[in-house]
Amino acid sequence: MCVLVDLFNREIIGYSAGVHKNAQLVYDAFATVKTDLRKIQMFHSDRGSEFKNELLExxxxxxxxxRSLSMKGCPYDNAVAEATFKIFKTEFVYGRNFDSLSQLRYELKSYVKWFNNNRIHGSLNYMTPVEFRKLTL
Known part of the structure; x- marks a missing residue:
């Protein structure tokens, strides 16, 4: 799975699920972003091959x-994303088995909708990512 997190409000703006952790997985996540991609000012990631390749470039x-890349071996450069992934794994992944890739994709879509619209975040003054975005824009 790949999720793209907006640092402004911690909203998951893009996501995908696939068989392999590769460039196509990240590309597919970008394809789900509903806003104009030209409005994205910066894309920050670690140095994994799925992020640093010709397709994504x-x-x-x-x-x-x-483009911004984390320093090698420094998870603190990507702290918001790492915190989001921990939440994501704890709430959505751990202890679950999906019968098929299509079931995973369906449930991932539902989770992202819930995460963005219902899950409150202390760093957002206990608002959801969508509430925070609407309030501040």
Missing amino acids: KVITTFEIK
Whole structure:
């Protein structure tokens, strides 16, 4: 699975699920972003091969998104994403078995909707990501 997190309000703006952890998985997550990709100012990730490759470079270049990579071996550079992944794994992944990739994709879509619209975050003054975005924009 791949999730794209907006640092402004911790909203999951893109997501995908696939058989392999590769560039196509990240590309598919970008394809689910509902806003204009040209509004994304920066894409920050770790240095995994799924993030640093020709396919993703085409997306970033096409939409004029600046690139930021974590320092090697430094999870603190990506702290918000790491915290979101921990929540994601704890609430959605651990202890679960999915019968098929299509079931995983269906449930992932439902979880992302719940996460963005119902789950409150202390760092957002106990609002949901969507509430925070609507209040501040």
